[in-house]
Amino acid sequence: MRLQLLSDLHLETEDVALRPAADAELLVLAGDIDASWRALERFDAWPVPVVFVAGNHEFDRRELRETWPTLRSRCAELGITLLEREELTLTGRDGRRVRFLATIRWCDFDLFGEPRRERCQRAARYFVEVMRATRDGQPFDPAAVRDEALACRAWLAEALARPSDADATVVITHYAPSFRSADPRYGRQSSTASFCNADDELLAHADLWLHGHLHCRQDYVVEHPPGRRRARTRVVSNARGHAFKGEAEGHDGLLCVTV
Template structure:
């Protein structure tokens, strides 16, 4: 199965018109498409199925739980399928069945281990203030983010351990599953734990792991799992330089 992958388009401020990639059988949107949600209109009538995993900025200025339900209804009305702690099996043109396990997978601030958690959470407070989101009537601060992150990690771990009638598994998260995805411009610092999780123990459950969030492109392997992102980012910062919106990645290795 050939997948077109896009994330971090930030259409709330960026001028970019996504177009279908020739030969792609499915489009994956790995989050931070448009904080206003208006940009999802670009994907109405897309010629292949579209799977969407929410990014953190889809929740900006909103109640996280209310926004999750409203966002699902919004994109569903446009013909997209949202996955957030959910899985779906889709067959490709050759009849091979692919399980897609999708989760925003918020950061748990343990990318540097429990010893680094306190510093990571202090650094993460800045990003949560920028979001201005709430949950249960309270600010969506680092403690609330971590609680939600641990729930989503537990779901993802359980889902990736399941066996079933499929030929391959693709995990889709907004937050990265490994520090190897860290943006080279900034290196590894406490704030990196707001972008990357330590989910390397979960990687064997997926042949392919797609993510967004960091405004740089990645394509590497850890063991038998290929990890990839195709984030566009902000053009004014030069992050879109080299971005290829027509990039396609294969689930199955060539025969």
């Protein structure tokens, strides 16, 4: 199955030309498409099915609990499939069945281990202030983000452990599953834990892991020890980012990944 992958378009401020890839069978939107949601209309009547995993900025200045049903309803109006802690199985043109497991997978701040968790949460306050979201009427602060992240991870770990007769398993998250995806501009800074999770042990349960969030492109293969479910997992991000920061330079809006 050929998957066109886009994320971090930030259409609330960015001017991006969007075109369907000629040979794609599915469009995957891996979050931070438009904080205002208005540009989601640009994916209405897209020539292939569209699967959308929300990013953190889809919640900007919104109440978390209320946003999910409202965003889901908006996507349904446009024919977009919003997935959050949900599974979807599709059949490609080649007859192979592909299982998609999707969740935003908020950051749990354990990227560098428990001893650095508090420092990483302090570094995250800047991003929380940018979002200005709430949960149950209270600020969606680092503690609340971690709480949501752990729920996402628990669901994903359980879903990956379930037996499946699909020919391939694809995980879609907004946040990255490994430090390997870290933006080289920031490396091991505590703020990187606001972008990547330490989900490396889950990688062996997936053939392909798609993500966004970091404003840089990634495409790497993780080899697994003998005896694991899969010998290798490919991890791909096609995040665009902000043009004024130079992050969009070299971005390929027609990138397709085969699974």
